[in-house]
Amino acid sequence: MVNPVLLIAVPLGSAFAIPLFALLRRGVVKYIPPVALGFNLVATLLLLGKVLKNPVIVSIGGWQPPFCINLVAGPVGVLFSAIIALVGLLVSIYAMDYIKEGPTEKYHMLYLLLLTGATGVVLTGDIFNLFVFFEILCISSYALVAYLRDKAGIESAVKYLIQGAVGSSLLLIGIGLLYGQFGTLNMADIAEKITSASPISLFVPMVLLITGLGVEAAIFPLNAWLPDAHSSAPSSISAILSGIAIEVGLYAVARVIFTIFGASGILPFLALLGILTLLVGEMCAFSQNNIKRMLAYSSIGQIGLILFALAIATSYGVTGGLFQLVSHTLSKALLFLAAGYMIYQTGSLQISALEGIGRKMPLTCLAFTIGAFSLVGLPPFIGFPSKFLVVRAALATKETYFCVLIGLALLGTVIEGAYFFRVVQVLYFKADMPNQGRKDAPVVALIPMFIFVVLIVIVGVYPKLVTDVLNSAASELLNRLDYIRSVLG
Amino acid sequence: MRRIIAILLLIIVAMGINLTLAKIPFGTPKTKVGTHYIKEGIKQTGSDNIVTAVVVDYRAFDTLGEVTVLFIAAIGLGAVLTAGAGVGNRKTQPASMVLYTGCRLLFPLILIFGTYTFFHGGGFQGGAIVASGFLLIYLGCRERRISQRAFILAASLGGLAFVVIGLMGLVFGSYFLLNFLPKSASNMLFSAGVIPIIYAVIGFKVGSELASIIDNLIEES
Amino acid sequence: MSFLNNYIYYIGAFGLIFIGLYTILVKHNLIKVIIGLAILDTGVNLFLISVGYITKGTAPIFSRPGIDPEHMVDPVPQALVLTAIVIGVAILALALSLAIRLYQHYGTLNLRKIMEQKW
């Protein structure tokens, strides 16, 4: 059996080893992230079968759980680390060709550390340790957003950094308030003691934690940084930020609400926030001319839908939310990767500049189209079963509130369909410019896109492949007593 | 307008926090976890400073994460500030003779003091002292520079050593970052198992990372 | 007197937190905003340490024999703050490097003017 701590230690160690390899040969550096993440992918797949029966709890330093930091490799943690490893691996293969300029070895180090931080957040069972890994994730993404060092990159990194830093300070205050009341940092231990506390003294720490984590999760009033940061980062990083960083933030919000606080009173409010996030995101995306900004706003919309589905808090709802999260990760990463080479070829971020490019770069544009269709929710792609599940979960509650909200969500989906079809139409059906010969993306970049497409289609046709894992992940999130029992014994 | 909104927002937050603080009276007896560390810490870790025991043993994983954060900042600073969009050289004047000699004399002393602090005070403080030594060298003797690469290399060696110590714990005792060396109660340098080693590694790493940050910031680009 | 005894450290900590937040929300100069972040960090650290204090406690160090373990302050917040201080410095250093680059690009650190230049 693989010890879950290796999922963190191996990428971390490889990131530290990169300067040493660079000393030997600079060219070898770009192969290190794929190798380390490939190891993670294999390890998580090996773990997955085991944790579906029983979560694996490992403590670090050899003490008993409340007295040390522990990792909880339950279905949720392993599912998320598998997604992180998979998307990270594919994007790192893409980046081998895409990232040529600038201090590339620093890029690869920061990239690997970002994914280490993300894996740490989803695996840890200790709230302060979650904060530390969250900082690893955030700080490396600030630096990577500024990687191109152009005007837009630096400016959006500054915005991102200030909002993120305030968020993490609020998170730390929340942790301090929790520690002051319960005298422990272990999430299961806090969750056990929290039932005997008065709700009024819990409300403030909960709001602080959700606000702090919500900055990274891009929940509605806290997401001013996102469109700039996602659109001005290198495309491979945009894919990771949209596909992994936000999702990890949402995971942390879900963990705080469901496992630590077990709060049900705040859920209708969160559902409303989710729908607001969705509508604002889709409306802004509709009015964009810049393709990366459009994709970034569409991420906000999708996050809103996921948050709404999680806030339904039934078994259907959480399963649907997690499914939608997986589908968004795969589709949006694919879209950003494809857009990266389309922008590279045309030299412009404007949608109008992409006219007729579908004939020049057929494979890249096909990948983009499939990603867009999947995101909108057309069969036979992965977006269809996931959106279907969310709608079914909302209707199954038989509450007018959720039914009205899901109606608004469908309105958002219509807007989403409109702007994606507009782009696809520009790609294929606009008058062709003088044909300067075909120049598709290089093979190294096409392979990861192809794998994304295959995954999107296969899971779209056979959703049964993932629903088992998603179901047990949902039940881990909803049954906090099981979580407490499995950690504290 | 912006000020009024800000003040209103802060008043609301303050009222909320006030409600919760009533539950955490100042100066009341400590918590279960803290008591456990104080009672068992010296036996379990061999370190007579319980804070050190918590930082380097019970919560060593946090510390690993924290030196990683500093490493990321050093790397990120290098990535943001490396030449490329250079805006011309700033003129530098050579330092005066007194300053030059003073810096050269003080530098080894600061290094020795920093190294002493690694073992007897704590890794972070020692690292900061070493980094301030490098700051002094940059202010005094501008032509003496250590290449940026060397700092990053030192920092990554430190990080690698930390991870390897952790993995050795996994190999010898099936727990990551296990304190696998024998411990004794006496207050010797290595009485606390791996704690002094890890603290020295942290100091080394923090020192080179902070020095790299200063070096990057001060560099005329 | 007992009011001071009970609240003075909390007042200090949250005073710093609110002054820091106010600076971040209101000021336009980027360096000022980063100074606000530094003050905010210090306030949070002071708060965490105050949470762990017990009245008439001693430092959690067995520096000489015969110290009563019952009267030691909680070591955990101190360890957390050691971590938080270093993380705070990392964020500040990165923010300042971005500020330097921003100044090279725009010739100003006023965030409002930078937004105007952009649009």
Next chain:
Amino acid sequence: MILLASFLVVVMLVGAVAACIFRDLISAVIAAALVSLIAAILFYFLQAPDVAMAEAAIGAALTAAIFIIAISRTKRHEQ
């Protein structure tokens, strides 16, 4: 003891307000360093000598140094 601590807290808050309103950034940084330094003394009062040392070395001295380096490479006055 408690009076001394209260006095220090008041000075610290005044320093923080000063750091917020000074138009000269170097003065503001020095005020912020003063805040850190007094916080370090308060940490010592709260029986946290390790933290006090780290705050004085990293929080006050090093942070002020990198602020001043950064200001010397940008503009000194807030506009």
